[in-house]
Amino acid sequence: MSEMNPQPAVCLLSGGMDSAVCLAQARADGFAVHALSFSYGQRHQVELEAARRVAQAGGAADHRTVELNLRTLGGSALTDDLEVPKARDEAQIGAGVPVTYVPARNTVFLSVALGWAEVLGARDIYIGVNAVDYSGYPDCRPEFLRAFEALASLATAAGAEQGAQFRVRAPLLDLTKGGIVQRAFDLGVDLGLTHTCYDPWVHPSGEVRSCGTCDACILRLKGFAEVGAIDPISYCDPQER
Amino acid sequence: MSEMNPQPAVCLLSGGMDSAVCLAQARADGFAVHALSFSYGQRHQVELEAARRVAQAGGAADHRTVELNLRTLGGSALTDDLEVPKARDEAQIGAGVPVTYVPARNTVFLSVALGWAEVLGARDIYIGVNAVDYSGYPDCRPEFLRAFEALASLATAAGAEQGAQFRVRAPLLDLTKGGIVQRAFDLGVDLGLTHTCYDPWVHPSGEVRSCGTCDACILRLKGFAEVGAIDPISYCDPQER
Secondary structure: OOOOOOOOEEEEEOOOOOHHHHHHHHOOOOEEEEHHHEEOOOOHHHHHHHHHHHHHOOOOOOOOOOEEHHHOOOOOOOOOOOOOOOOOHHHHHHHHOOOOOOOOOOHHHHHHHHHHHHHOOOOOEEEOOOHHHHHOOOOHHHHHHHHHHHHHHHHHHHHHHOOOEEEEEOOOOOOHHHHHHHHHHHHHOOOOHHHOOOOEEOOOOEEEEEEOOOOHHHEEEEEHHOOOOOOOOEEEEOOOO | OOOOOOOEEEEEEOOOHHHHHHHHHHOOOOOOOEEEEEEEOOOOOHHHHHHHHHHHHHOOEEEEEEEEEEHHHHHOOOOOOOOOOOOOOOOHOOOOOOOOOOOOOHHHHHHHHHHHHHHHHHOOOOOOOOHHHHHHHHHHHHHHHHHHHHHHHHOOOHHHHOOOOOEOOOOOOOOOOOHHHHHHHOOOOOOOOOOOOOEEEEEEOOOOOEEOEHHHHHHHHHHHHHOOOOOOOOOOOOOOO
């Protein structure tokens, strides 16, 4: 691929650790990265601010945020007022579909990414799903990603008229959380810019502090522990909150 | 299916003639219809007002509108400021992908419908695509709809945990525009409530008038002509506009 005129790729970017590493991998693979975030009725805009920082620091060619109010349809602790589970062990986190599952979320996100890819003339879509996630979320499994590729060629004008094949690239798919932290270090990603927590708290000073006890925080901290590193973001003192 | 406790189905509802007939067909098939519309950066809110009227008149159990600002990504005369083509003949309308094509639109719409279906416990999704549309829009073809069904079972918790199969029902697929108008009459759909035009004009009186010359108007009028009926909606006098 020419370094002067890199091919475009679309990269889904939540602002979390995984998508930040995914974006860096897309850049390392030689693509001009068009980062795509969603404002989908999240309870916290903190995620979108992290996405903006990550896109900028990661050298994205472009970053757009699509408003998509899935809250209208209900069904998840991330968009509804259901309680986010706390202090579960890894076996509990891995068992079944979690209440934080947003119905058909990755299908919706990949579909919008596909639309943007078609506008850009891109054929590659990066998504930061991984081995830990797909134990609980059906739309993180490899067979789901392959089915989406099959759909993409049938769904688009590029596929119908030029036989274009789309690739869904999931470079973190087989990595553990520790492997993702290591990959971040290898690619020079500043994980201090990322946000992971489902239930963050804003300290009176304005600093965002992660809870440390939701499933997402537990998996993140496990990743750092696996490689013997310290997470640079701030966590709550439960007594202070 | 019990008339007392009808199964839920999700029906995509644009406010146009086709989706109005599709909703009526879903009701006639015995479903409790959950109608789903999108506010996706349309140039005209007229469509959404029509969707609201159609859902109410058609006896939908529920009607929700999801905000989805695809305009952020560009690429279509329906969401951008590209010019809507006028006064084309049927051969021109049928040739190639039209500029009014919104990239991956039906993929995005079906994905959100799938998410709602999962929340509702529904397995059936109705979409009003038809034989005329799929000549130009890749995501109106039967092979696209089958690929989406395959994806849906892999994408969802219901599919992963209970082996649920989703059905994308496209009852207008093989109908001509004339056939759709006839079906509307057979099912008692008031086509005067629907809106089709890509480029409507609001008369100083407040009445919405369709242009009569965009591709959508041409196909609609052809449908009425085929069955020897008069379209009840208002059209512009070009000299007055």
